[in-house]
Amino acid sequence: MSTVQEHQDSLASVSSRNPDVTDAAGKVHEYTTLCMQGQLSKQEYIELVKDIQRQLNINEHMVEQDNLILINTAINGLINLASIA
């Protein structure tokens, strides 16, 4: 069975081009350390780790919305150009 330290080492070695992934790994590492030091209870730790996933989901939805906004700008720009032509 793997140890907490092994998981911590894995998290510390996470290197991704996506800053959200690196940030998430850093947060899990930080919260695990705080929990081991007794500064966070187990319940608090679980809740904070769930938040990391929730934040990743929110970011994913907002990236989707940002893309829709870009498409909207393109659609309206093309319509305007077509109207002038």
Add this chain to the structure above:
Amino acid sequence: MKKLILLSIIMLTGCATVNEAVDAFLMKYDNNEYKLITEIRTRASYGKDNCAYVEDSKKLAKELEYKSLFLKNYAEKLPHNKPVQESSVELHDMVKGLSDMYDKGSVSPIFCKIKFTSIEESATRIQQSEGNKPR
């Protein structure tokens, strides 16, 4: 002509479905939604700096729980608004996690600070995208 342009956009941008292209075409900035998310962000920002005052923090968590539920319900029936609808569910879950922890009793100052900071960050991310929506 508009239909032709819309079809071209679908093909060029790789929209997975026609619905996505329609959402992109019809999405609109909503003043109330923007105001609500700004309120949540601002109160969370205030909360993270006041974790030493437990009763005040608990009251703020309850207030945020109501506000985030209000945002979730408000966004839910607005058409062409799927990303905010889904994000507001996640945000409400985050806030409820804080509020529930206060109901259970003990909340450590560090948990309070991290929680309010996470809520603030998420609200800021939603606000950033929301502000760019077409008027």
